[in-house]
Amino acid sequence: MTTTNLGSPRRQPLFGLEFDPLTMDDVLARAREAISAHRRLLVGVVNAAKIVHMRADDELRDSLLEPDVLLADGQSVVWASRFLGHPLPERVAGCDLFERLLAVADADHRAVYFLGARAEVLDRMLEEVRARFPGVRIAGAHDGYFPDASAGDLAHEIAESGADMLFLGITSPKKEKFLAHFGDELDVPILHGVGGSFDVLAGVTRRAPDRWQRLGFEWLYRLLQEPRRLSGRYLSTNTAFIVLTVRERLHATPPYRPAAHTADPAARDSGGSDG
Numbered sequence: 001m002t003t004t005n006l007g008s009p010r011r012q013p014l015f016g017l018e019f020d021p022l023t024m025d026d027v028l029a030r031a032r033e034a035i036s037a038h039r040r041l042l043v044g045v046v047n048a049a050k051i052v053h054m055r056a057d058d059e060l061r062d063s064l065l066e067p068d069v070l071l072a073d074g075q076s077v078v079w080a081s082r083f084l085g086h087p088l089p090e091r092v093a094g095c096d097l098f099e100r101l102l103a104v105a106d107a108d109h110r111a112v113y114f115l116g117a118r119a120e121v122l123d124r125m126l127e128e129v130r131a132r133f134p135g136v137r138i139a140g141a142h143d144g145y146f147p148d149a150s151a152g153d154l155a156h157e158i159a160e161s162g163a164d165m166l167f168l169g170i171t172s173p174k175k176e177k178f179l180a181h182f183g184d185e186l187d188v189p190i191l192h193g194v195g196g197s198f199d200v201l202a203g204v205t206r207r208a209p210d211r212w213q214r215l216g217f218e219w220l221y222r223l224l225q226e227p228r229r230l231s232g233r234y235l236s237t238n239t240a241f242i243v244l245t246v247r248e249r250l251h252a253t254p255p256y257r258p259a260a261h262t263a264d265p266a267a268r269d270s271g272g273s274d275g
Helices: 024-037 050-054 057-063 073-081 094-108 119-133 148-158 174-185 197-202 208-216 218-227 227-250
Strands: 012-014 016-018 041-046 069-072 112-118 137-142 167-171 188-193
Touching: 012 188, 016 112, 024 041, 024 094, 024 188, 041 094, 041 137, 041 174, 050 057, 050 073, 057 119, 057 174, 069 073, 069 218, 073 227, 094 112, 094 119, 094 188, 094 197, 112 148, 119 137, 119 174, 137 148, 137 197, 137 227, 148 174, 167 174, 174 188
Parallel strands: 041 069, 041 188, 112 137, 112 167, 167 188
Antiparallel strands: 012 016
16 A cells, blocks of 8 residues: 655654644545545654653654654644744644544445454443444454554454554554554555544543643643642653753754664564553
C-alpha cells in the first residue's frame, strides 16, 4: 500500500518534528480520500508528554517520524507552536478524531478493526459503537493484552480482516511502536492510535468538559480525578515541556532522523493496555 501524499500546507517544524497544520475537517477529508484510493494514512498525534519523553526514547521518537500526518493532540502544543513562530491552526485531539472517524465509517458503511483495552472494556465499547454508529461494519476486535510473540500473527489477522480503519486503544508509546513496526503489513488505509479513547467511549472514564478543554486544562481535570497517580507525572512533564519550549525559542532542535532499530519486530514491545 502506498502512503498518502496529498497536496497540503507546508509542515511546521517543532521540537525536531514536522507537524501538519491541519484542522479536524482537513484530516477527515484526507481520510475519505485515502480510503477511496486504498492508500495508507497513518495518523500521529502528539502532546506535551510525548515531546518530553521522545528525547530519551529513540524508538518513540522514530515512531513519530513515520506518520503521514502528525497533529497536535494537546492544546499546550498549539500554544507552543504560536510562541515559536510556527503556528498550528487548532488542536486535533486523538479522542475527538476517533469519534469523528467513526461517524465517517457510519455514514460510508466502512469496516473498522478495534485493537486494545481490557476485554471487558472492549466489549462495552463495541456495544456503544453498535448503538451510536450502526452503519459501522466491525471487521474484528482484539484486546490489548497479547504476548509480544503473537504480535505478528495479530497483524496478519488485521490485514486479512478487510478493515478500512484500524484504531489502537493502547497506551503510548506502545501504540506508536506497534504501528511503526507493523504498519506496512496491515493493509489498512486509516491507522490511528487512540490511547484511552476506548475507555472514554465505553463510559469507563470521563473527559473534561469542553470549556476545560478549550482552556487547555484537560490535564487538570484528569489530575483531579486521579491525584495520587498523576500528580508527580504531570508536575514533572509539564515543567519539562515549558523548559523545552523556552529552549526551542532560543535554539531550534534540528530535524530528527530515524535511528537504527532491532531487526526482529516480533521481539519488540507491542503489548497493550487500556491507556
